[in-house]
Amino acid sequence: MVGKKWFVALVVALGLALSAPQAMAKQDILFGGASITGVYYQVALQISNMMNKHMGGEYNYIGRPTGGSVFNINALDRGAFDFAVAQSDRNFQGYNGTADWEGKPVTGLRSVFSMHPxxxxxxxxxxxxxxxxxxxxxxxxxxxxxxxxxxxxxxxxxxxxxxxxxxxxxxxxxxxxxxxxxxxxxxxxxxxxxxxxxxxxxxxxxxxxxxxxxxxxxxxxxxxxxxxxxxxxxxxxxxxxxxxxxxxxxxxxTATVVTNDSVSEQVVYDMVKTVFDNLDELRASHAAFRNLNPEEMLQGLSAPLHPGAEKYYKEKGWM
CATH class of the missing domain: 3.40.190.10 (Periplasmic binding protein-like II)
Known part of the structure; x- marks a missing residue:
């Protein structure tokens, strides 16, 4: 009898050990900002904080300081970041293959939403x-x-x-x-x-x-x-x-949150939904965000919209 109990306990323990890593696994999401004293870094940092607060069971968001818009667009193109912040003019240039991307368009660049001017x-x-x-x-x-x-x-x-x-x-x-x-x-x-x-x-x-x-x-x-x-x-x-x-x-x-077409629809949808469902929280996180409103956040998008973002906006009747 003791042996049977020991065997059952061992099986249960092994089952828990095997299932625990899967249950606890989180997807790391890297979010590029810009200089640590700039507002772009605050976009990456505050949205990362929101995601970890509201969806921390599924994602581990990390906001990173970076060299800025051009760096961020190139990092997205390489798959080094999942999200980043970039200027609307730089997104236009990157997607269309002008300026720093002359003849080498970043065709996978996708818009998520705009932030502040x-x-x-x-x-x-x-x-x-x-x-x-x-x-x-x-x-x-x-x-x-x-x-x-x-x-x-x-x-x-x-x-x-x-x-x-x-x-x-x-x-x-x-x-x-x-x-x-x-x-x-x-x-x-x-x-x-x-x-x-x-x-x-x-x-x-x-x-x-x-x-x-x-x-x-x-x-x-x-x-x-x-x-x-x-x-x-x-x-x-x-x-x-x-x-x-x-x-x-x-x-x-316009400061724009961007991603790459290789990032899954679910990941982008979850981020967009969390941001807009908790927009007051984002507004309160930094003075530059206090006047954010959904209508303006869908303007100034100079690269195509990611399907995950588009799905949420259609659900809300904004598109």
Missing amino acids: ETVMLVTRKDTGITTVESLKGKRVNIGNPGSGQRGNAEDVLRMYGLDFNTDFRAEALQQHEASRALVDRNIDAFFYTVGNPSAAIEEPAQSVDLDMVPLNSDAVKAFVAEHPFYITTSIPAGTYRGIDRDIETYAV
């Missing part, structure tokens, strides 16, 4: 004498690290204003957290940055030095926006940042 900014200190884009000549300016969306935006602005970063000033290629510190330490005189507002990368240096912003509102900028449907003209309201007490006219792209 990302304004293109030129930030300086008030003691530099920089009041226009043209006055960057002879200065030290961060144009963004290679692989970032802000680098492409900076190059566009300079081209519109007739400046060459190779000859007209000393160009730096710092990640944004490095650039913010360098501006405070007077190792650079200005930086370009494309980000949702408010951003810690500007709020923090504003506590140490007197900052200013240069409007990006020339006729060339307005014509550029009119030619590219993934851009909008906008302004940064006075008082958004300490010491900047006037509206700053500029233009913006």
